[in-house]
Amino acid sequence: MQVGAKVPAVTFKTRVRDEAVGGPNPFRWQDMTSDDYFKGKRVVLFSLPGAFTPTCSTYQLPGFEENFAKFQELGVDSIYCMSVNDSFVMNKWAEAQGVKNVDVIPDGSGEFTRKVGMLVRKDNLGFGLRSWRYAAIVTDGVVEAWFEEPGLEDNHGEDPYGKSSPESVLKYLEAANVETAA
Numbered sequence: 001m002q003v004g005a006k007v008p009a010v011t012f013k014t015r016v017r018d019e020a021v022g023g024p025n026p027f028r029w030q031d032m033t034s035d036d037y038f039k040g041k042r043v044v045l046f047s048l049p050g051a052f053t054p055t056c057s058t059y060q061l062p063g064f065e066e067n068f069a070k071f072q073e074l075g076v077d078s079i080y081c082m083s084v085n086d087s088f089v090m091n092k093w094a095e096a097q098g099v100k101n102v103d104v105i106p107d108g109s110g111e112f113t114r115k116v117g118m119l120v121r122k123d124n125l126g127f128g129l130r131s132w133r134y135a136a137i138v139t140d141g142v143v144e145a146w147f148e149e150p151g152l153e154d155n156h157g158e159d160p161y162g163k164s165s166p167e168s169v170l171k172y173l174e175a176a177n178v179e180t181a182a
Contacts, residue, residue: 001118001143002146004142006142007112007141007143008115010034010111012032012108013031013086013087014106015027038140041077041139041140042075042137043077043079044064044169045105045135046081046166047113047135048082048133050084051092056083059161061081063166065102068102071173080103080104081094081105084107084109084130091104113131118152119132120153121155123154124157133149133160134164135164135165148163
């Protein structure tokens with residue numbers, strides 16, 4: 001993905017809570033599109049190799065969650081966490097993490113991830129196809145800024161983390177805010 005590119009048009013298969021369903025698991029399927037998530041908003045999207053994985057659960061998701069108010073102050077409407085996991089896994093992970101401010105997007109088949117060029121093999125870890133770690137600021141469906149971890153390749157021996165961290169994205173937004181104010 002490059003700055004100025006439009007995010008791909010994808011339909012995501014999500015599960016949403018609906019008390020009308022009843023029972024112990026009151027969720028129903030709901031299709032959500034790229035437009036539903038990105039149109040008419042300025043958002044942060046970050047993607048990671050997998051729900052429940054160490055770096056994602058210890059640093060990346062909690063960092064975006066804890067800094068939500070700062071992101072809002074800098075003009076961000078929503079923060080989305082995407083992973084090549086299904087909606088059941090993403091919802092349980094969000095619940096386990098106590099997430100209130102970050103919305104999870106399940107890219108179960110990896111379609112969005114493939115279309116932005118971030119789908120990699122992680123067979124060396126038994127994961128199969130997953131997302132390379134990245135973050136983006138997307139304004140009305142167009143990439144404003146892109147933060148990609150170095151070393152993009154299949155079966156990478158490490159899991160680089162830093163460029164896509166909440167701190168890096170905040171630093172960009174703070175600098176952009178200073179430029180706009182000047």
